[in-house]
Amino acid sequence: DSGVTQTPKHLITATGQRVTLRxxxxxxxxxxxxxxxxxxxxxxxxxxxxxxxxxxxxxxLERFSAQQFPDLHSELNLSSLELGDSALYFCxxxxxxxxxxxxxxxxxxxxx
Amino acid sequence: SQQGEEDPQALSIxxxxxxxxxxxYKTSINNLQWYRQNSGRGLVHLILIRSNERExxxxxxxxxxxxxxxxxSLLITASRAADTASYFCATDPQGGSEKLVFGKGTKLTVNx
Numbered sequence: 145d146s147g148v149t150q151t152p153k154h155l156i157t158a159t160g161q162r163v164t165l166r167x168x169x170x171x172x173x174x175x176x177x178x179x180x181x182x183x184x185x186x187x188x189x190x191x192x193x194x195x196x197x198x199x200x201x202x203x204x205l206e207r208f209s210a211q212q213f214p215d216l217h218s219e220l221n222l223s224s225l226e227l228g229d230s231a232l233y234f235c236x237x238x239x240x241x242x243x244x245x246x247x248x249x250x251x252x253x254x255x256x
Numbered sequence: 257s258q259q260g261e262e263d264p265q266a267l268s269i270x271x272x273x274x275x276x277x278x279x280x281y282k283t284s285i286n287n288l289q290w291y292r293q294n295s296g297r298g299l300v301h302l303i304l305i306r307s308n309e310r311e312x313x314x315x316x317x318x319x320x321x322x323x324x325x326x327x328x329s330l331l332i333t334a335s336r337a338a339d340t341a342s343y344f345c346a347t348d349p350q351g352g353s354e355k356l357v358f359g360k361g362t363k364l365t366v367n368x
Contacts, residue, residue, distance in 0.1 A: 186361070
């Protein structure tokens with residue numbers, strides 16, 4: 145158990161819908177990262193927050209957004225979902241950038 | 257874009273044998289981390305090696321880093337069936353981006 149908690153574990157939704165994925169980082173970790181893992185693209189970095197502020201942005205679509213709240217938990221919002229958004233979405237956290245990054249178990253999203 | 261490239265893409269060995277996986281990357285790094293992923297599960301952190309380190313050990317794992325060749329290797333000694341998983345290297349590139357960039361992974365199968 146990495147200490148990073150993600151909910152929900154599995155989600156099935158229809159195209160065009162919107163979902164929110166939630167992440168609680170390890171206790172004491174200020175940095176939160178979101179990654180998408182799909183069969184064809186591998187593990188892709190989406191976005192990083194540090195202590196509530198956006199720190200780095202990767203291949204995150206405009207239909208996706210994220211935020212980190214004052215209690216350091218984070219949410220990833222996915223809207224206007226398409227079939228191609230079906231993937232495993234990981235949240236990860238670290239004490240600070242440059243340290244070991246610990247991953248949650250992921251949220252399986254299936255868009256039908 | 258992928259920073260790390262693991263080699264080989266797939267490796268099949270017998271229990272008790274050693275498994276060596278290699279990772280090459282393109283840009284200068286702050287550190288390199290190795291992760292294991294069982295099918296459809298979360299990423300488990302194995303080891304972090306910093307750019308000023310050349311070798312690290314953790315149990316049956318040995319990681320080397322050659323920054324002049326921009327490469328790293330992960331050696332698993334006396335492999336077990338439970339080591340069957342995909343192994344990823346992830347680099348923390350210099351330049352302040354602070355995100356991990358993953359390769360496509362090596363799929364290791366350890367046959368009983």
